[in-house]
Each structure stands twice: as structure tokens, then as C-alpha cells.
Amino acid sequence: MDDELLRRLRTEIARALLDDADPHYAVMLACDLLVAGVNGDAVVALAAESARKLPAHDAIRRLAAVADELGLPEPDVPTAVALIAADTCERILDRSIPAEVGTHRLYVVGHEGSPLDDLLPAVTALAAHLEDGLGGRADDDLRTRLAALARTILSRLTAGNPA
Structure with a gap:
């Protein structure tokens, strides 16, 4: 995963931590992760969601699963x-x-x-x-x-x- 994609992912995880995740952006980010070859189960599950219909609390939960799957710690x-x-x-x-x-x-x-x-x-x-x-x-x-x-x-x- 390149640095820019990692930065975007870390930023979205930070938004989720502060209860401000953007479901559309989270789904698009998961799609970009797939394109980059990051294809774990949590990434695939988030990418498969509807960018227009995914509730924010589900986006937060799915982003946490992606972070866990990739071994990214929750930021302080x-x-x-x-x-x-x-x-x-x-x-x-x-x-x-x-x-x-x-x-x-x-x-x-x-x-x-x-x-x-x-x-x-x-x-x-x-x-x-x-x-x-x-x-x-x-x-x-x-x-x-x-x-x-x-x-x-x-x-x-x-x-x-x-x-």
C-alpha cells in the first residue's frame, strides 16, 4: 500500500474514532484499497457496501474491522x-x-x-x-x-x- 493510500486510510480511521466517518468516502477508500491489492475480508465487505445507503455507524464499525485486519492501531x-x-x-x-x-x-x-x-x-x-x-x-x-x-x-x- 502506498503512503498516500495509507494516509487516507489512517485519516478515515481517525474520523471514525471521533464519530465523524463519511460512509461514501469510506466505501470509495475500500475500493481504492482493493485496486491497490489490499483485499482482506473486511476491505472487501466495506467495498461491497452501498456508498449512498451505508449508515455512518456501520461505516465506523467496518472501518474498525479494516484497521484490525491490517494491523493498524487506533490513533490517540x-x-x-x-x-x-x-x-x-x-x-x-x-x-x-x-x-x-x-x-x-x-x-x-x-x-x-x-x-x-x-x-x-x-x-x-x-x-x-x-x-x-x-x-x-x-x-x-x-x-x-x-x-x-x-x-x-x-x-x-x-x-x-x-x-
């Missing part, structure tokens, strides 16, 4: 937060998720045990501006401010100093 909370925050920031910066979604996903920095909890006020301020000031629709200024926050988070995580 600080690691889970870092994985999810980094993935969210990368998606914000490459615009693969809308700013509205990215803003709310960054609330993960405030999770108990987060090494980035000091950034929660910045996330909260952006979310409040998005919801209260912009009626839930991001404008260019919010996108710019969100991208700057995403770069800050990635810089801290890359420097190995998330706290």
Missing part, C-alpha cells in the same frame, strides 16, 4: 485531530470541499485532547461570520481567511509542533 486523540485537520486543510486549499464545509470541519481543532485547541476561537469566529454575517454562503473574504487559517494549521502540523 491528538493524532486523530492532527490527521483530520491536515486532511481538511488540504481539501480547503485545493478547493475539493466548499469553504462552508471546510469551516465547520475545522471544529475538530476544539476536540478534547486536541493539540490545536488554541485555534478554536479562530474557527468559531469564521463559522459565526459564515452563518450570521453571510447567511451560510462563503464570500471571497471568508475563503481567503479560511485559506490563511488552513495554511497556519498545516504549517504547525508540518513543523511537528501542533501545540
